[in-house]
Amino acid sequence: MAKYRQLQTYFWDDSFILDLDTQEKCFYLYLMTNYKSTQCGIYELPKRIIELHTGCSRENVDKLLSRFQKWGKIKYCEDTKEIIILNWLKYNQPNNTNAIKCVNKELKSVKNREFLLDFYNQCQKYDLDMESIFKDMEITAVKTSPKSEAPSKPPASNKVISNKQELINNKQKTISNKQLEKAIKCFENKIHFPKQEEINRLNSWCSTMGCDIVIMAIEKAVQYNAKNMNYIEKIMNNWIKDGIRTAENGFKKNMSGWNLTNERKYDFKELERKLLGW
Known part of the structure; x- marks a missing residue:
């Protein structure tokens, strides 16, 4: 091999x-x-x-x-x-x-x-x-x-x-690494095997916003056939502008009722409408 x-x-x-x-x-x-x-x-x-x-x-x-x-x-x-x-x-x-x-x-x-x-x-x-x-x-x-x-x-x-x-x-450290691993696995399955630079950027976003939101951004990028890290970051930057930073507090503002812990089946058009204030 x-x-x-x-x-x-x-x-x-x-x-x-x-x-x-x-x-x-x-x-x-x-x-x-x-x-x-x-x-x-x-x-x-x-x-x-x-x-x-x-x-x-x-x-x-x-x-x-x-x-x-x-x-x-x-x-x-x-x-x-x-x-x-x-x-x-x-x-x-x-x-x-x-x-x-x-x-x-x-x-x-x-x-x-x-x-x-x-x-x-x-x-x-x-x-x-x-x-x-x-x-x-x-x-x-x-x-x-x-x-x-x-x-x-x-x-x-x-x-x-x-x-x-x-x-x-290192209990907290292990939890953090497992969260990053979830995001990396999603990126690998949906887009491609991530390079080290992309892993570093995913790690930074997981630390800032949480694994669940990062995964949602990856899935949204795939939905619009924009399979690259720059587009994923653009999505999350837009969410930050709308006050959405973590799954615990940000989604209470614009997406109350969304469940981030169960299987991820989202109405992305409805999500985009809420995020953009339409």
Whole structure:
């Protein structure tokens, strides 16, 4: 089965990328897209493989890896021959069920425990579904000594972060992710598989107006055969102008009696009439 890696078009306009020379740009692009790369951004990549793929000498490979480690973009483990791309989740977040299952499977094969902790911290930073991503796994918080790559002994107060604890501590976060997943699923079924930029925009609208209204806007766009994110956002911007912001309070103003929790069967002409004040 073929594998694909997404690359944002504005990758080339990134301030960090603009400052790299040609060889450094190609090398960084290689690290993100080579056939051994994974959906979690942690994978085994022996230096001999890098030599064969890129045509670089071992000395040059060592220099390039050292540079990107110094710049804080990657970490490379000589013992396990594994690499982690540290800002991978910035543009490759697992926001659907299949992607989360894939990442969970990949993480279970990672040998370097420090890399797992780095990935865990990234997931927290981006408010991802921790319980699903780390299902059947336990991550121990270990701090690394600044003078050595070997992890120091964890303090006695450190606790193993279990799935149950994470579920309790991030209950609201999990609910939010499930709401976003509903909107993404609707977008995927009605329009197309969303790109990362579209997922980010859906996430923003779900946070602002709620999942139910976002889904209604998607369905309305489909009804008028305007299957694109810009039209969906135009619909929601119009609703905001009419004071409709959330399913709990906005619809009480213009659409009292509408049920947003049951199956979505709407009279869109009547809805539009009410929204436009006709």
